Amino acid sequence: MARAMFDYTKTVLDKVSFDANLFCKEVKKAIQRLLPHEIEELRIWIISLIKQNPELNDCLIYLNT
Secondary structure, three states, X not given: OHHHHHHHHHHHHHHOXXXXXXXXXXXXXXXXXXOHHHHHHHHHHHHHHHHHOHHHHHHHHHOOO
């Protein structure tokens, strides 16, 4: 079940990656829902996404806490 939430979170983040503010809101939600090891995996995935969309870089501050 938890893995399904992780996959769903990645899908949502990918779909809202056109808007940095919306993306950051979804990252905050994801941090509340996911397990610690999934948050680390999500951080790695977001870093790769930022290479394509540099404007999303500000959202990394939520994952560094």
